[in-house]
Amino acid sequence: MASHQLIDAHLNALARRLPPDAVDELADGLTETWQHHLAAGLSPTDAARVAITEFGSVDQIAHAFVVQSPSRRTARRLLATGPLVGVCWGTTLVVAHAWNWPVPPPAAALLGIALLAVVATLITSATSRHSYRRARLGDAGGLGLVALDVVMVAAILLAAPTPVWPMLVAVPVSLARIGLTLRSLPAGIAH
Numbered sequence: 001m002a003s004h005q006l007i008d009a010h011l012n013a014l015a016r017r018l019p020p021d022a023v024d025e026l027a028d029g030l031t032e033t034w035q036h037h038l039a040a041g042l043s044p045t046d047a048a049r050v051a052i053t054e055f056g057s058v059d060q061i062a063h064a065f066v067v068q069s070p071s072r073r074t075a076r077r078l079l080a081t082g083p084l085v086g087v088c089w090g091t092t093l094v095v096a097h098a099w100n101w102p103v104p105p106p107a108a109a110l111l112g113i114a115l116l117a118v119v120a121t122l123i124t125s126a127t128s129r130h131s132y133r134r135a136r137l138g139d140a141g142g143l144g145l146v147a148l149d150v151v152m153v154a155a156i157l158l159a160a161p162t163p164v165w166p167m168l169v170a171v172p173v174s175l176a177r178i179g180l181t182l183r184s185l186p187a188g189i190a191h
Contacts, residue, residue: 003044006052007034013058018065018132030055059130066128066135074184075125075138078145081177082119088173089152092166101159111151118144142181149174 007030015023030051037047055061066072092098118141125138153174156167 003034003048006045006048007031010052010055010058014061017058017062022065026055026061062132063130066130066132069128069132069135069138070184070186071138071142072125072128072135073138074142074181075122075135077184078138078142078177078181079119079122079126082122082145085170085173085177088166088170092156092164092170095166096160096162096164098160101155101161103155103159111148114144115148118148139185142185146178146181149178 011023011027011030014026018026033051033054034047037050038044040047042050056064121137121144122141125135125141128134128137153171156171160167
């Protein structure tokens, strides 16, 4: 197999697992490494093989990108802080007797289902070790959590008959999480 075919095959395999901008960056580095080995006296095919070996296998490179994915880190951070925020909201809803609020049961059920879906999405992203696409689900989970926080803050403002002390914790915690989550999402998604 010719040197350019070896490099193209490696990059095509990476293109099936990584975003195009990452593959473009890897292509530049792989080409420079190949040229370096050519300049050192290796044949084009041997230079391609050595360059590919130095860069790592497709599995190794994809794993490194998945582990370092900002989306995966966001998902892990949200899952780590989720129980604290959940306790704040749970306490608020119990102390405020939320079961007496004028919220239709289907709306409350939909909110619960949405929360479960968001948590499942975040878990999928946070536990991804080999799929960059699965790791990117952290962005969708983050946006879903932002939406749920907005709904909860709006519910407090619109449906709670009287303020209760846990709201003084739950609302600022949700607002802080909204801001931090939006900051951690890629610019194209958050704005």
